[in-house]
Amino acid sequence: MIIIIAEKPAAAERIAKALGEPKKVEEGGAYYFQVGDKVVIPAVGHLFGLKQATRGSYYPVFEVEWAPTFEINKKNEYARKYLENLKKFVGVAEDVYIATDYDVEGSVIGYNILRFVFNREKAKRMKFSTLTKEELLHAFQNPTELNMGMIKAGLTRHTLDWYYGINLSRALTHSIKKVGKVFSVLSIGRVQGPMLYFLVKREREIRAFKPKPFWQVTLKFRLRGKEFEALYREKQIWEEEKAYEVVKSCEGKKGIIKDVKKRVVRKNPPAPFDLTSLQTEAYNLFGYSPKRTLDIAQSLYTQAYISYPRTSSQKLPRQLDLRGILKKLSAQKEFRELCQEILKGKVEPHEGKKKDPAHPAIHPTGEVPKKLTGPERKIYELIVRRFLSCFMEPAERESISLTVDVNGNEFLTSGSRTLKEGWMKAYKPFLKLQEVEFPDVKVGEEVEVRKLEKLEKETQPPQRYTQGSIIKEMEKRNLGTKATRAQILQT
Structure with a gap:
């Protein structure tokens, strides 16, 4: 009999249905799927963990051993029935296939x-990045051998985490x-400690910061029937008297366009999402915590709508059927026009630098979602539109800067507008672009001075880390893993 071990029940069911018409067998509160001579059995994540091999709460202690998780923590009692379920097949297992997530954990x-x-x-290893039937x-x-390097890395990390x-x-x-x-139990860990250091360091910088007053002078002017605002060239004036003098010298005077600078900025498409960039974008757009984003992405993966989310990759390998995915996505009316436009040309994605040997960048599978929650719909559309953006042409934005001279005092204003949408057409719902269009002015043209204003402001302390920025800092400093950072933030 062939035994296939899945990481979680939902994945086990997907695997069983991909292999044929499974029979679900429930025994002792757990279940497995029978497909001919194959049995797909789910775990519920880690069924074994590390515990102290000796008694006592002394330290340091380095004698550890692996044991069932329900023996280590009573909260994990639910895992017992899944472990007992697996034990039933020890005597009949001819071949064992490991079909857990293809990553360290x-x-x-x-x-x-x-x-x-x-x-x-030894066992055979199933390697997949989506839960689609075909893959x-x-x-x-086409099973592979166990990746012992990945296994040893994981076992070592568990041991070090326990020691620390x-x-x-x-x-x-x-x-x-x-x-x-x-008596108060305090916790700290190999990753938690350094992360707390960065948070405390930033907080000390904020508390030690002493704001310094400065002044700004703004100019509101009318140009060809439209009103604009400009800022005095010296953005921070440290003496109020000087700011007052600028205002006085401009009052009642005419404004002249002294300089006009135009440049076209070419913006390449964004790279497809890895987990950290997805979590950061979802926090900035929706206010979702990294853990919530990961949980939603995991749900979408389990439903076979997206690829495996715990990836560091910004690459879409050529062995992926990218045209096939785009054709499937075109069945959804909100993406149809974009997909058809992309399919007319060469399907070549813009990629980032980051790689992951185990999985590609996060991408849609093309499967049409049947029913999604509100948050799932947001994350799914974000991933799809980011994916589509990768295949589109660069966008072009025109940046215009004007210098207005009022009695020898220079004021600056700028704006930009889109000349060519390119990939922004796909990603438009998630872009916060300001379209500021100036008339086609020339140097020497006169403007009407409408209002001058002296503003008092203060220098600002460093910003506190947000959940979006701290997770990027953790990645930058190689703290934690793509799979564990979100959970560490919760502790």
Whole structure:
């Protein structure tokens, strides 16, 4: 009998349906799927974790061992029935296929089940990036070997996280108890500690910051029947008297266009999403926390609407059937026109620099969503439109800068407008572009001075990290993994 181990129940059902017409068998509160001589059995994430091999809450401690998660934490009691479900097939397993997520954590989940339940070190590995029927069937028919490098990396990370987390947390807890005579459990970890350092460092900078007053002078003027606003060339005037003198010298005087600068800026399409850029964009647009975005993306992946979200890649490999995906997406009326436009030309995506050996950039599968929640619809459309943008032509924006002279005082204003939409046509719902169009003015043209204003302002402290910016900082400094950063932010 062929045993296929999936990471979660929903994935197990998808795999079973890709292989044929499965029979769902429920026993003891858990279930598996029978497809001929094949049995697809789900886990529920990690069924094994690390625990202290000896008793006591002393530190440092480095004696650890793997054990079922329900023995380590009573909250994980639900995992027992899934583990017992797997044990039923130990004696009849001729071949074992690991079909957990193809990443470090998925590899550890599958390998621990393989060695602790089936008492084996070798198995066949299904590698897939989407839960579509075609890709799952291909992954089953063309299995690879276990990636021991990925497995060892995961096992090592778990061990190091345990060493740092348990020992440092116990040291902190004991120190607080000793000094304050009270018992309060404090936690810190290998990633949590450095992240807190950056937050505390920024907070100290903010609290130590002393605002400094400065002044600005603004000019409102009329040009060919339209009103515009310009700022005095010296953006920060440190003496109020000087700002007052600028205003006085301009009052009652005429304004002249002293300089006109125009330039066309070519904007290339954005790269397809990796997880961090998706989380950052979703925070900026919708205010979704990184964890919420990941949870939504995981749901879309499980429903086979997008590819695997826990990726660092900004690449769309040529072996992907990109034309096929675009043709499928054209079945959705909101994307039809864009897809048809792209398919007329060469289907060549604009990509970023980041790579991931396990998975491509996040992309839609082309499967038509049947029913999505409001948040799922937002994230799905964001991913689809970003994907479509990658295949479109660069956009062109014209930037115009005007210098207005009023009695020897120079004021600057600028604006930009779109000349060629290009990829912005696809991504328009998520762009915040200001279209400011100046008349076709010439140097020496007179403008009507309408109002001069002296504004008092203060220098601003550094901004606090947001959930969107801290996750980018963590990636920049290689803290945590793409899969764990969102969860770490919650602790």
